[in-house]
Amino acid sequence: MATSLHSNQISAGQEHAPGGSQNPVLVTKDSYEELEEDLSLDVDQSRPRHASGVIAEIVESRQHSEVDSNQNNAAVDYPATDQQVKGITADTNHLSLGDGQLTDESEVFVEEEEQRLRSGSVLQTVEKTKPAVVEEDIHSAAWKKHKKHIFILSEAGKPIYSRYGNEDKLVTLMGVIQALMSFVQDDKDSLRSVVAGGHLIVFLLRQPLMLVAASSTGESQQQLFLQLRYMYNQILSVLTHTQLNRIFEQRRNYDLRRLLSGTERFLNSLADLMDSDPCFLLTAVRGLPLDNTVRDVIGQSMQSAKVKDLVFAILIADGQLVTLVHMKKYILHPADLHLVINLLKASTSFETSDSWVPLCLPNFDSSGYLYSHISYLDDSPACLLLMTVDQMAFKEMENCKQKILEKLKKHNCLAAIKDSVKRGSYTCQEVGISELRHFLYKNKSTAQFTAPSWGAPYSDPAEQERLFSLYRFVHQKVHNPARPLKILFYVGSHESALGWITSGFELYAVFSPLTTKQVAILAVNKILKWIKKEEERLFILNPPEY
Amino acid sequence: MAGTNINGVVRSTSVTGEFYDFACKVMLIGDSGVGKTCLLVRFKDGAFLSGSFISTVGIDFRNKIVDVEGTKVKLQIWDTAGQERFRSVTHAYYRDAHALLLLFDVTNRHSFENIRAWVSEIHEYAKDDVVVMLLGNKCDMTSERCVKREEAEKLAKDNKIPYMETSAKSGLNVDLAFVAVAKDLQMKKTRRPNDPKFSVLEYVDQQKQVPSKCC
Numbered sequence: 168m169a170t171s172l173h174s175n176q177i178s179a180g181q182e183h184a185p186g187g188s189q190n191p192v193l194v195t196k197d198s199y200e201e202l203e204e205d206l207s208l209d210v211d212q213s214r215p216r217h218a219s220g221v222i223a224e225i226v227e228s229r230q231h232s233e234v235d236s237n238q239n240n241a242a243v244d245y246p247a248t249d250q251q252v253k254g255i256t257a258d259t260n261h262l263s264l265g266d267g268q269l270t271d272e273s274e275v276f277v278e279e280e281e282q283r284l285r286s287g288s289v290l291q292t293v294e295k296t297k298p299a300v301v302e303e304d305i306h307s308a309a310w311k312k313h314k315k316h317i318f319i320l321s322e323a324g325k326p327i328y329s330r331y332g333n334e335d336k337l338v339t340l341m342g343v344i345q346a347l348m349s350f351v352q353d354d355k356d357s358l359r360s361v362v363a364g365g366h367l368i369v370f371l372l373r374q375p376l377m378l379v380a381a382s383s384t385g386e387s388q389q390q391l392f393l394q395l396r397y398m399y400n401q402i403l404s405v406l407t408h409t410q411l412n413r414i415f416e417q418r419r420n421y422d423l424r425r426l427l428s429g430t431e432r433f434l435n436s437l438a439d440l441m442d443s444d445p446c447f448l449l450t451a452v453r454g455l456p457l458d459n460t461v462r463d464v465i466g467q468s469m470q471s472a473k474v475k476d477l478v479f480a481i482l483i484a485d486g487q488l489v490t491l492v493h494m495k496k497y498i499l500h501p502a503d504l505h506l507v508i509n510l511l512k513a514s515t516s517f518e519t520s521d522s523w524v525p526l527c528l529p530n531f532d533s534s535g536y537l538y539s540h541i542s543y544l545d546d547s548p549a550c551l552l553l554m555t556v557d558q559m560a561f562k563e564m565e566n567c568k569q570k571i572l573e574k575l576k577k578h579n580c581l582a583a584i585k586d587s588v589k590r591g592s593y594t595c596q597e598v599g600i601s602e603l604r605h606f607l608y609k610n611k612s613t614a615q616f617t618a619p620s621w622g623a624p625y626s627d628p629a630e631q632e633r634l635f636s637l638y639r640f641v642h643q644k645v646h647n648p649a650r651p652l653k654i655l656f657y658v659g660s661h662e663s664a665l666g667w668i669t670s671g672f673e674l675y676a677v678f679s680p681l682t683t684k685q686v687a688i689l690a691v692n693k694i695l696k697w698i699k700k701e702e703e704r705l706f707i708l709n710p711p712e713y
Numbered sequence: 714m715a716g717t718n719i720n721g722v723v724r725s726t727s728v729t730g731e732f733y734d735f736a737c738k739v740m741l742i743g744d745s746g747v748g749k750t751c752l753l754v755r756f757k758d759g760a761f762l763s764g765s766f767i768s769t770v771g772i773d774f775r776n777k778i779v780d781v782e783g784t785k786v787k788l789q790i791w792d793t794a795g796q797e798r799f800r801s802v803t804h805a806y807y808r809d810a811h812a813l814l815l816l817f818d819v820t821n822r823h824s825f826e827n828i829r830a831w832v833s834e835i836h837e838y839a840k841d842d843v844v845v846m847l848l849g850n851k852c853d854m855t856s857e858r859c860v861k862r863e864e865a866e867k868l869a870k871d872n873k874i875p876y877m878e879t880s881a882k883s884g885l886n887v888d889l890a891f892v893a894v895a896k897d898l899q900m901k902k903t904r905r906p907n908d909p910k911f912s913v914l915e916y917v918d919q920q921k922q923v924p925s926k927c928c
Contacts, residue, residue, distance in 0.1 A: 405798065428768075429768035432768075514767070514770055515767065516767055517770075521773070522770060522773050525802050558802060558805050561772075
């Protein structure tokens with residue numbers, strides 16, 4: 168039974184949204200509005216969809232500031248500088264494949280492929296890389312049982328990724344998907360979704376890629392679209408939009424797996440994370456609970472170690488944001504930060520050494536890479552990322568990291584982070600509301616959220632999954648584009664849930680099934696009060712800037 | 714914090730407080746999956762990363778100090794990702810490298826055939842006096858071997874670089890590869906004009922162990 172209420176039954180005003188801040192660290196645009204805009208774009212109008220040129224802008228401004236400082240010494244020849252800028256911009260966006268090189272290499276590759284096919288050694292290679300895993304294919308019962316499939320293919324119908332099973336064995340399925348999508352596309356229309364029994368199949372065309380989700384989880388079309396967009400962005404973060412386009416302009420039937428080798432892990436981990444972490448659902452980031460004085464010291468330490476061209480300095484512990492310092496003009500999109508968090512979650516190789524990784528943040532600039540120095544500080548769970556536009560700045564970033572590390576050690580900040588990670592999130596009991604079982608709270612002005620740890624009765628993973636799908640259900644009801652709601656009270660067989668959206672926050676709270684509306688409303692007001700009291704510990708409110 | 718040791722080299726302290734005489738940059742390159750990271754972990758920690766394949770993302774950076782006849786040489790080792798998409802990043806750092814360890818997998822013909830391309834990349838991007846060494850890794854897997862030692866030796870000879878076979882799993886020749894590089898670099902640095910020239914080729918030939926055929 169679902170009931171909507173009048174919002175005036177709840178007294179809290181939006182301006183008091185706990186955890187709000189005037190200067191957000193993250194882009195706060197609503198992801199559903201973004202999605203609507205995105206989907207309303209025609210296939211040919213992909214330009215406005217992709218953020219581009221920011222990196223070039225930073226490189227350019229650096230050029231100008233260098234010019235400014237040289238002004239006293241010599242007359243400045245601006246046209247030449249502009250040319251230099253172009254040169255450097257081209258450099259920044261220079262991708263691992265030269266134009267000529269690509270065609271050459273891929274032709275060689277095709278030959279090899281043919282050779283291998285002829286000698287029948289393809290199967291051998293496949294067996295070698297995955298010896299222990301039993302290959303699932305479209306006919307196997309286990310494959311059919313998976314709740315959510317995700318497929319990625321090229322417009323030519325070549326398989327790129329499948330969440331379950333080996334893409335090679337799903338070639339026929341990929342062919343069917345390609346046929347369906349291009350059939351509708353021929354009529355200048357686009358296929359969005361198909362309902363088949365208990366499955367919702369969602370199609371997203373992001374030329375030159377096709378992405379498909381087939382799900383029996385009860386998620387809405389929008390929610391699945393958002394997830395496909397994340398998968399697409401994950402591919403962009405590896406290749407950049409520019410490179411992806413160029414490859415397929417040159418060879419329509421290119422096998423993209425060749426360039427993506429080694430990244431299946433990140434796609435898999437992202438797909439799993441989206442099924443369990445509410446940050447994707449909320450398009451928000453979770454802050455690590457930390458005393459605000461400690462957080463300020465950390466922020467200042469990171470700020471004071473600033474080096475040239477450093478765009479973002481991010482400190483993450485256990486998938487939660489400790490703090491973030493950004494160049495004055497540029498702020499990070501939470502969806503980009505999610506990709507970074509996924510990168511750290513999915514790879515253990517960062518823990519053992521300092522790494523230097525080119526990363527494209529699609530919402531920041533999909534045309535080029537930010538070069539990222541990634542290191543875990545002193546074997547603690549705190550991972551520092553320093554992102555710059557300068558490909559050659561490893562050494563500068565290494566020095567910057569040393570400085571930050573020394574300061575953090577001096578002020579005992581790493582110990583504080585370690586403690587907080589060990590303690591985990593607060594329990595629901597700490598909030599002190601007896602009817603309350605769990606909640607998610609997102610502050611819209613900071614794109615950050617907070618939630619208690621999974622306590623009883625949700626200590627069992629299966630129960631957590633059920634609760635998460637309840638959140639997804641309430642979320643999709645209040646975000647229904649045809650009939651958006653402000654408040655929803657839902658009574659299910661295991662629990663009742665309240666979803667409440669204002670211009671300042673989103674709150675989802677879960678109670679025992681016998682809780683009445685009135686009690687629930689009293690309780691959410693208490694939650695808001697509690698969050699207000701704790702906001703400095705739970706949210707990053709005063710992020711420093713460079 | 715600097716002192717002078719017997720060889721007349723200024724001794725400095727690394728961040729972790731260890732003493733060393735000079736530092737040099739060694740880079741591990743080669744196709745994806747040939748065992749660059751495993752070789753490095755074997756050398757650094759004496760362990761073998763078995764089980765699942767962990768591919769390096771971008772470039773990883775580790776330090777190890779080795780002792781070459783009383784001189785402490787700090788090797789700053791860059792472990793690179795073998796995938797093509799990281800080439801532009803790795804190329805950019807070739808020029809900084811004092812030594813390059815070029816790896817292929819003796820059980821993967823393709824990785825061996827790519828060595829020529831790697832060598833030409835080295836000529837294009839690296840310093841002229843860079844120390845290069847060719848390593849045939851995974852030589853413990855005798856039954857799956859598909860690159861003959863003679864072939865690899867010939868290729869190395871044609872390119873005037875030393876060759877040896879290594880196994881990150883058994884540890885065969887792993888330390889030697891790094892120590893030989895360190896020795897070569899140390900000799901280059903401290904050699905006086907009249908000293909006999911150190912040949913890393915000869916040194917490697919004398920020291921290397923040949924993997925046993927029986928398994």
